[in-house]
Amino acid sequence: MNVFGSGFAWNAFALNLAVAAGAAFSVVLVAFLVALRVKMHRIVDIAWGLAFAAVALASYGMSAGYGDDGRRLLVTLLTVVWGLRLAGHLAWRGRGQGEDPRYERLLGRASGNRTWYAFRIVYLLQGALVWLVSLPVQAAAYETGAMSFLAWLGTALWLLGLTFETVGDRQLARFKADPANRGRLMDRGLWSWTRHPNYFGDFCVWWGIFLVACDAPAAAAATVIGPLVMSFLLIGGSGKALMERHMAERPGYAAYRASTSGFFPRPPRGPREGDTEAG
Template sequence: MPLAVCLVAAALAITTLMAAVLALSVRSRNWSIIDIAWGLGFVAVAVTSHLVSTGHGDPGRRLIALLVPVVWGVRLAAYIFWRNHGKPEDPRYTALMRRRTGPLIPYVVRTIFWPQGWVLWVVAIPISVAMCERSGVNALTWLGVALAAVGLVFEALGDLQLARFKSDPNNAGKLLDRGLWSWTRHPNYFGDLCVMFSFWLIACGSWFGVLTVFAPILMTRMLITKTGKQMLDRRLARTRGDAYIAYAARTSGLFPRPPRKDVATKVR
């Protein structure tokens, strides 16, 4: 069955990538490297699934299912590499390593690499499914492409605005609340969700593709309540105090909207 082969090949590709990142992380003692691998994981799944499903599925849909994850994943990985190069380890991983119990390798595999690896595999299932869809490109496919473009713009523009803001010494200690950052506190996370749902729409060439909606729903839950928005909001409220609380009161937590004029005192 082509889909089963794609899913197994995707798992092997992710395992290989995670093993390489683990080796680099152990050598450098910098566990933030895995953040670069997140985008590359989707690239690996798309390329591997495309190769092993050759001769199956609609060529147009297969090409779209290849290009969208590759463009998005390469851009994300390149940006995170540029952003983190020469910088200290991400505080999330530093805090995680402080809680380490037992030998190093089993601990980091259990707490960092295994969780991210299996979530990546599950969230990328629509990509593998799309590669095996026999129905041609339809309106939902193009809607997926359009949604991916929206997500890519939000991520790239948000990253550019933040990089320019941080590069100005006059902004030291200040919060960026202009541009996209005045419409949402997390343009990157909103962009991520757009892309995740775009993978699902591209896979919607049959009822089986529709059923893979669990993948973007899982990613939504992870970004909002687990390792993303909620954690970052709490950390910034703790470190930035009243300035961030006021910013959070007038600015959407995720989905873009015009900033509120009234200022509340609670992080949503």
């Protein structure tokens, strides 16, 4: 039974799943080797975006002659642009800094070999998540029908997300670069509309990419796990929830939390007491 719709090359897609897994795990393996050399596991954050780009490029190559060329190119460009921008931003932001406290705390839990523990809990898990979240990217490359309005709606949502990420990251970087803001918390620009414009941006990007893969309803049903997992990571996993636990004791954060949306943007509510920073 063809669960993805008429003309979907199931056998080729099954092979793509394996190749995509190899692409994702190759990137995180290289990141692991680099991390051992520089003795810093925050390198894996850069590999996150690069691994998605690698999966998209591998899927584009593997799907030649199978899927609609327009959709193949579109979903590849959306994924690669997002992944490279994110990797570049994290590399720039982390330059000259030491280990991320998140990884120091995580490795502090290791009862045996810390290196093997890091490889299993950080790198292998990240590779698996990249493969799972990227399922819509992989499936979209094999859909044969012409793109419908859903693909363009998804592209518009992707663009909204990329804008939130890019503008929010730039606003925060400029704020932190000003010595006058030392010790203060960021509550300006997009950060006054949502406490996490970067995570909201990621959310829009991945639901947008999912919409590009939605022209075949069965394909959408089979790959919706991708954006759902990403949404969980952003809201309840290593994104918003973890960041807010870290920020909870900062002076002024309670007032910022009371006045500013936790995720989906909206105008700030009421006067804010003090200044705030997130992300």
